[in-house]
Amino acid sequence: MRKSMRCQPIREADRYGEEERIIDESAARNATLEWRFDKVPINRVDVQRVEVFFKLRLPAYYVDIVLAHHGARPRPHRFDTEAKLGHTVKTFLPVIRRCPSNVYDVYEWIRDRLPAGCVPFASDECGNYICFEYKAGVQEPTVILWLHESGMCEPVADSYRDFLNRLY
Template identity: 35%
Template sequence: MKKINWIQPLDSPISEKVINDVESYFNIQFPLDYKKCILNFNGGYPQPKVFDTDVKSELVFSCLLSFTSDDANIVEVYEMKSQVLPSGIYPFARDPFGNLLCFDYRKNVSEPTIVFFDHEVEKEQAIYHICDTFTELLEKLYSLDD
């Protein structure tokens, strides 16, 4: 497995109860690999952070959305974007430009895929498939210095 260094924000660590509360609010179950990560790195910034999709290259995974902070709070971001996000798409991270990395539950509610949501594009055209799992996303990360 690829080594990811997480730069910690000032967000406090979270408990499984906090994650369960958000899952209940969204009426979904987050993937286990994501839950393990967020328990340790709530609101964290990964290094390396660049990834490619089949459609675009050199996209940036800036940070995980926080379960505790007012800045980039996972529920608040969802609420702000819910009018433009297709049903079944839930953000979990962002890039530096206002775009979101999301779980896509539309085809499989127990194993969501990972998609990129481009906020400057209309609805379905705004969604780009990245990979099938959160772990696979972390494996795709690279540095532009590589």
């Protein structure tokens, strides 16, 4: 299944369906992201379960994307870190337990090696994970690449929206 997300103002019902507002229209990308191989549809309750499990608030733009393209693969899918060019996003992790390699399972597999405050949300082709990195006193998490062989992290983007904007 192929879906395209055209750049246009993104409307979001307030976190749990109360009011509608336009989200940061000025930050919209100039390109089109295609989403392939969506998993089963999810709803806001599924997202709330993830937030409760991790005791955090997921970025609103991530919630929009995961609701529209659950577990999908983006195209373009390459991104860079300061250390290496051309990493790839293999897939975004599903947020429901009945899907294999979901965010809960991945977190359980790597939690002892993952830095505090990190939550995996996507994987690359090499077994590494793209994670939100939550820091005390900062509302919006940054995006990092956690390298499974070394346990080291490489900064990727200042926000989830910035991460998607950097895909090429």
